[in-house]
């Protein structure tokens with residue numbers, strides 16, 4: 001099946017849409033499920049379609065300096081399309097770095113994926129809280145980060161949400177409304193405070209609450225993005241764009257331009273249509289929105305970002321949340337959490353986060369408004385004439 005990437009690269013006036021072939025399974029399908037109930041399920045495998053769908057940059061191969069090379073590699077990993085683009089004048093160095101990056105993504109996926117039976121996360125889930133499980137330092141670091149954000153967001157972000165995620169199955173062919181009793185039980189099991197992580201001489205051991213299931217889907221891509229950035233810098237790469245299904249990090253100069261121009265997906269428009277452009281350098285940009293992955297049943301749309309308190313897709317008054325910050329792990333957890341928290345709580349939460357910027361899109365009676373943090377006032381350019389831009393006072 002041919003996949004249309006949600007990223008398009010625009011060189012001057014030419015829009016080149018990248019197409020990928022995914023091995024096994026489609027990324028976007030419409031299907032009828034269950035005899036009798038004609039129900040259309042539109043699902044998008046993966047947060048593939050998270051975010052920022054347009055990368056805009058000036059330079060193409062003609063305008064970049066002669067010695068400047070561009071190397072790009074794409075793959076289907078972490079349930080999404082990952083794409084790494086490197087710029088530099090030493091093609092041998094760039095090729096080596098991109099090879100290592102792809103291997104690193106695979107290695108991390110093997111630790112963190114809920115779908116790979118030997119992963120740390122799957123081993124924890126198989127133990128189901130019956131006994132402590134020894135996990136790698138990296139998984140422990142990420143789980144600790146996830147718990148830190150759970151604490152700070154008072155449970156809006158919660159990595160023990162796995163039972164709820166599994167019951168709904170959004171993004172899979174078995175997506176369906178869960179049985180209410182089973183959902184109540186899943187909500188009862190969702191509680192990040194029940195996790196204990198013990199660092200011992202012979203390793204790090206995690207004990208979850210009985211019956212709990214871990215899901216790091218709301219933070220793992222951010223972590224992998226940070227690790228790839230670290231690797232690329234170590235390999236001497238000086239300019240790169242890392243895109244893990246819309247979880248973006250850029251560093252160094254964009255060819256010719258200096259700053260990178262990243263278009264942010266319009267929450268109500270087809271993939272690839274952006275409502276604004278963030279001009280950024282050396283940061284990560286992560287968007288969460290209900291349009292990324294969902295299914296429809298009897299005319300109601302159910303999306304993939306859950307309120308841990310109810311077990312249902314969060315009834316957020318936000319149409320999308322974009323978080324911009326130095327650390328992609330933090331930006332990833334935060335974009336998910338702010339979406340759950342909704343506009344009012346997000347605004348007050350952002351006040352305490354001095355090094356984080358955000359674009360919160362919300363519908364008001366007077367129309368759709370993109371609220372941006374102050375520091376972004378000059379670097380976020382609204383392109384959509386039907387939207388208004390307002391400042392969030394921080």
Ligand code: AMP
Pocket residue numbers: 047050156157158159161165215216217218219287288289292304305306307308332335336340
């Ligand atoms: P994102 O696309 O980064 O906003 O993350 C959404 C993914 O995170 C979902 O597909 C689930 O795997 C997981 N998730 C959903 N709701 C939550 C939540 N409230 N806290 C933590 N993870 C969540």
Ligand code: MG
Pocket residue numbers: 217218219288331332333334335336
């Ligand atoms: Mg997230």
